[in-house]
Amino acid sequence: MQAGKYPLSMLATLVIGGLLLTGCERERQSIEAPTDEAGLTIAPEKGMYDDLNITTAVSTALRSEQRLNNLNIQVETDKGDVRLHGEVATEEQRQLAESIARGTPGVHAVNNDLEVK
Template sequence: MKHTAATLALSGLLAFTAVGCAVTRDQSTVGEYVDDATVTTRVKAKFAEDPTVSAMSISVETLKGTVQLSGFAKSTAERNRAAEIARGTPGVKAVKNDIAVRP
C-alpha cells in the first residue's frame, strides 16, 4: 500500500511539474502557448517563402496572438511587407513592428 501511495504522489507531482513548465511568459493555458508557437511558425514560414523579406534577419515572437517583429530590414518596403505578412497570418490578433531599417 505504501508503494502505491508513493507512486501516485510522485506521478501527480510529475504531471503538475510538466504542465507548469509548459506555460511561460504569463500565459494562462498550455493551449495558448501552443497556439502562439503555431502562429510564430506560420509567420516565419511565410517570411521564408517571400522573396522580399529576409527571414534570417527578422525575429518573430508571439504572445496571446500578438506578434512582435524585431531585427533589421534593408528597406522600409521590406519592413512594411513583413508586417503585412504577419497581419495576414491566421491566428494573429495584432502586430507590433519593431523592425529597424538598416540599408
C-alpha cells in the same frame, strides 16, 4: 581501379542510408488536448491558435517571400500578438513583413519593431 571505387561508394551509400533511417526512428511527440473532469476533450475556442503555431506560420511566410528570405527577422508571439524585430534594408521590406504577419491566421495584432538599416 574501377573495382576499388565500387565498394567505397557502396559503403558511403550504406552510411548515408543508416543516418537517414536513424532520424526516422525518433518517437513523435504528441500534444494531448485538454480534457474536463469527465475526461472529455475540451475544444479550443473557434479561431484560437496557440502561439507556437502562429510564430511558426509567420516565420515560414516571411521566409517564403523572396524579398525577405535573406533577412534575419525574429518573430515572437504572446496570446496572438506578434512582435517582429531585427533589421531590414528598406521601409518597403518593413511594411511587407508587417503585412505578411497581419495576414497570418490567428494573429490578433502586430508590433513592428523592425529597424531599417
